[in-house]
Amino acid sequence: MAILVTGGAGYIGSHTVKYLQERDEEIVVVDNLKNGHREALDGVKLYPIDLRNQEVLDRVFKEHSISSVIHFAANSLVGESMEHPFEYYHNNLYGTMNLLKAMKENGTCKIVFSSTAAVYGEPEETPITENCGTDPTNPYGETKLAMEKMMKWFDQAYGIRYVSLRYFNAAGAHYTGLIGEAHDPETHLIPLILQVPSGKREKIFIFGDNYDTNDGTCIRDYIHVMDLASAHGKALDYLRKGNSSNIFNLGNGRGYSVMEVIEKARKVTEHPIPAEVEKRRAGDPAVLVASSEKAKKILDWEPRYEDLQMIIEDAWRWHRNHPKGY
Secondary structure, three states, X not given: OEEEEEOOOOHHXXXXXXXXXXXXXXXXXXXXXXXXXXXXXXXXXXXOOOOOXXXXXXXXXXXXXXXXXXXXXXXXXXXXXXXXHHHHHHHHHHHHHHHHHHHHHHOOOEEEEEEEHHHOOOOOOOXXXXXXXXXXXXXXXXXXHHHHHHHHHHHHHHOOEEEEEEEOXXXXXXXXXXXXXXXXXXXXXXXXXXXXXXXXXXXXXXXXXXXXXXXXXXXXXXXXXXXXXXXXXXXXXHHHOOOOXXXXXXXXXXXXXXXXXXXXXXXXXXXXXXXXXXXXXXXXXXXXXXXXXXHHHHOOOOOOOOOHHHHHHHHHHHHHXXXXXX
């Protein structure tokens, strides 16, 4: 019996595969490699297919007796989703529908879903709890929320139990430096900052310095990618014990401003990292910080890498050794 990891060659997916391998789990990966990397996987069976290929997907389930699924496969760029909503709905929703159909037809009844804090939209309160209203402000968040709701109805009708993990700003890399974050184009703050000491850009831009925060820059909750990986393992354990479907936030519960992240990166890399202030971007909330108390209590999950400097050190080890990615 194997765990199917969709999108397992991507950033968070590959780190979760690494974590599960360290637990001696049997893993099968499906990834169309549009954004994933073969090189991020070692010793894992990879099917380079798209979830929208129902026939081949069904064959994977039958060949490997899939007992549970961890579902990462999705388009996930906010800006791109605003420009290409059709592709986001077609890939994220149709792909998930095919996956759930294959699960239903092959008797697989456990799925851990990689969701996002983007389902909340503009937060009603801080820190954000799972009880906050969901009102996404972009197609990416809308599709993730629709995927959650699809799972809710498949659970009610077919008994496919799910855990949805809504996480905040993933960062860092595996401590070995062998795998890490490699997006093209890159949109995440920490790797963008580290492109400066890597020689890939001259400076980093700060979008707005007049927010209602201590230093005027936006505050975000950064969580180490290996803490996210362990949470997926804990969520799978939760379902294996027969528990009912549930939703959890994942974050450190502490926010860091853009300027704080830049200062930490300067310290870690010993590089001045020039920064230039630009005007605000539309739709950027001043503060996004998670409450993860529910996950800590019910999943018995606890972040191990809470220190921002440690997160950046791990990220820098990867980027320094792999300036061009994989």
